[in-house]
Amino acid sequence: xxxxxxxxxxxxxxxxxxxxxxxxxxxxxxxxxxxxxxxxxxxxxxxxxxxxxxxxxxxxxxxxxxxxxxxxxxxxxxxxxxxxxxxxxxxxxxxxxxxxxxxxxxxxxxxxxxxxxxxxxxxxxxxxxxxxxxxxxxxxxxxxxxxxxxxxxxxxxxxxxxxxxxxxxxxxxxxxxxxxxxxxxxxxxxxxxxxxxxxxxxxxxxxxxxxxxxxxxxxxxxxxxxxxxxxxxxxxxxxxxxxxxxxxxxxxxxxxxxxxxxxxxxxxxxx
Amino acid sequence: xxxxxxxxxxxxxxxxxxxxxxxxxxxxxxxxxxxxxxxxxxxxxxxxxxxxxxxxxxxxxxxxxxxxxxxxxxxxxxxxxxxxxxxxxxxxxxxxxxxxxxxxxxxxxxxxxxxxxxxxxxxxxxxxxxxxxxxxxxxxxxxxxxxxxxxxxxxxxxxxxxxxxxxxxxxxxxxxxxxxxxxxxxxxxxxxxxxxxxxxxxxxxxxxxxxxxxxxxxxxxxxxxxxxxxxxxxxxxxxxxxxxxxxxxxxxxxxxxxxxxxxxxxxxxxxxxxxxxxxxxx
Numbered sequence: 001x002x003x004x005x006x007x008x009x010x011x012x013x014x015x016x017x018x019x020x021x022x023x024x025x026x027x028x029x030x031x032x033x034x035x036x037x038x039x040x041x042x043x044x045x046x047x048x049x050x051x052x053x054x055x056x057x058x059x060x061x062x063x064x065x066x067x068x069x070x071x072x073x074x075x076x077x078x079x080x081x082x083x084x085x086x087x088x089x090x091x092x093x094x095x096x097x098x099x100x101x102x103x104x105x106x107x108x109x110x111x112x113x114x115x116x117x118x119x120x121x122x123x124x125x126x127x128x129x130x131x132x133x134x135x136x137x138x139x140x141x142x143x144x145x146x147x148x149x150x151x152x153x154x155x156x157x158x159x160x161x162x163x164x165x166x167x168x169x170x171x172x173x174x175x176x177x178x179x180x181x182x183x184x185x186x187x188x189x190x191x192x193x194x195x196x197x198x199x200x201x202x203x204x205x206x207x208x209x210x211x212x213x214x215x216x217x218x219x220x221x222x223x224x225x226x227x228x229x230x231x232x233x234x235x236x237x238x239x240x241x242x243x244x245x246x247x248x249x250x251x252x253x254x255x256x257x258x259x260x261x262x263x264x265x266x267x268x269x270x271x
Numbered sequence: 272x273x274x275x276x277x278x279x280x281x282x283x284x285x286x287x288x289x290x291x292x293x294x295x296x297x298x299x300x301x302x303x304x305x306x307x308x309x310x311x312x313x314x315x316x317x318x319x320x321x322x323x324x325x326x327x328x329x330x331x332x333x334x335x336x337x338x339x340x341x342x343x344x345x346x347x348x349x350x351x352x353x354x355x356x357x358x359x360x361x362x363x364x365x366x367x368x369x370x371x372x373x374x375x376x377x378x379x380x381x382x383x384x385x386x387x388x389x390x391x392x393x394x395x396x397x398x399x400x401x402x403x404x405x406x407x408x409x410x411x412x413x414x415x416x417x418x419x420x421x422x423x424x425x426x427x428x429x430x431x432x433x434x435x436x437x438x439x440x441x442x443x444x445x446x447x448x449x450x451x452x453x454x455x456x457x458x459x460x461x462x463x464x465x466x467x468x469x470x471x472x473x474x475x476x477x478x479x480x481x482x483x484x485x486x487x488x489x490x491x492x493x494x495x496x497x498x499x500x501x502x503x504x505x506x507x508x509x510x511x512x513x514x515x516x517x518x519x520x521x522x523x524x525x526x527x528x529x530x531x532x533x534x535x536x537x538x539x540x541x542x543x544x545x546x547x548x549x550x551x552x553x
Contacts, residue, residue: 072381072384072385073384073385074381074385093387094284095387096387097386100385102381102385104378107378108381108382110299110379112303112306113299113302113303120298121295121298121382123295124291124292124294124295124296124298125295125296125383125386125388125393126292126386126387126388127284127285127288127289127291127292127387127388128291130291130294
């Protein structure tokens with residue numbers, strides 16, 4: 001039994017009647033995107049499987065944020081197709097977005113509202129009743145260790161706590177795919193490690209598919225899938241070990257350097 | 272890795288989900304409004320300054336003949352009260368769109384836009400929330416104005432409500448449409464000058480249009496084409512339990528047009544907004 005199966009067996013979602021279908025959590029098919037004459041994404045193809053952690057690795061300007069904006073339907077798709085568990089984001093955006101939780105790179109919390117109020121607002125945007133939303137909010141705040149701060153204003157939280165709250169918020173409607181766009185930027189080492197552990201735990205225990213955009217190599221683990229994006233092109237995709245082997249390298253840092261033809265620093269890609 | 276998982280086959284949204292979403296957006300707008308008390312005060316002070324100072328000064332200068340919906344001679348303060356009510360809504364509509372630009376810059380807007388409910392509906396909820404806030408401000412103004420001898424018929428306080436909702440929606444939709452085309456918060460001040468003041472002064476808010484026609488026929492036609500004029504007249508008539516059908520048609524039509532424009536502007540596939548890299552609007 002996979003982690004996903006285990007999750008389904010133990011925690012049937014009240015929001016959906018499950019039907020067994022083989023579908024990737026996220027499928028990006030031949031996606032291209034341009035800003036006027038500048039091509040930001042060129043024929044990008046990859047999938048994110050359920051219960052997997054896929055690291056989207058690329059330097060600043062590689063096209064990661066553009067890809068996130070396309071997947072979340074902030075931008076319209078110019079070429080190609082994006083599906084969330086088989087739902088085309090252009091044709092059935094409601095069904096697709098319902099299955100997805102997102103943590104954007106910039107903070108998207110309302111600083112003047114309390115933690116609970118932020119969560120209740122998010123729940124309302126997903127049509128979750130107030131009573132159910134209160135239950136879920138208390139549950140997720142407890143899980144991220146912020147139950148005692150429920151009534152505090154978000155403004156009073158630390159950067160790491162805000163990120164944890166954003167992740168908790170993204171999971172409030174019980175999505176099966178979680179997108180995180182450079183979620184650890186600006187955090188200290190411990191906060192980064194905590195958040196990474198938390199997300200990996202979600203993959204293992206709840207079978208959530210995760211797409212983790214980053215330019216920090218030390219956030220990638222041997223069991224992860226890897227997508228290397230460089231100047232809008234996808235240069236490598238697969239299990240980390242295979243990407244490293246295909247590049248004839250010893251580690252992900254060297255593999256990235258060889259695949260993209262750039263010089264990097266150990267543990268951190270150049271910006 | 273195995274691709275075995277489940278796909279929820281539930282499609283569409285229930286009525287209760289739509290209602291919950293509407294309640295949530297209105298609730299958040301109300302919370303934000305309560306947190307910004309100075310916004311409430313300034314929204315009230317502005318029309319009251321016009322009423323207490325400007326109108327008092329101009330009372331002897333501008334004579335108002337008997338024009339519908341009034342059935343007798345009225346004081347200038349009485350004449351401009353509906354215009355000031357519309358002014359509150361105009362400023363509130365623009366303030367709401369200002370907050371949308373702010374939300375977009377701060378990233379909060381993304382939370383709204385990645386909600387699974389239809390984007391047009393989400394924007395409509397946002398519009399309704401802004402209108403609800405403007406109603407609070409207008410009724411607070413009417414309460415204070417009552418002590419200044421601006422006493423429309425009691426039933427007028429009720430009959431004006433639908434007119435205020437419609438005019439609030441129109442002005443909010445206009446603000447939303449404008450906010451979609453604004454790239455940065457700083458640009459908004461310029462737009463305020465090019466939208467709010469021309470709309471307000473080239474209308475029947477401060478002076479009846481027959482007076483304007485005497486002074487400048489050209490300006491008279493400009494005022495007639497100004498949707499804000501019709502919002503003012505719709506409110507003026509409704510406040511006295513009467514209906515101005517032309518104004519109703521113009522305000523209703525403009526609401527629909529501005530709303531469709533705003534939805535198109537925020538539609539990712541057809542948006543009027545030129546979006547740039549980095550996940551934000553360029």
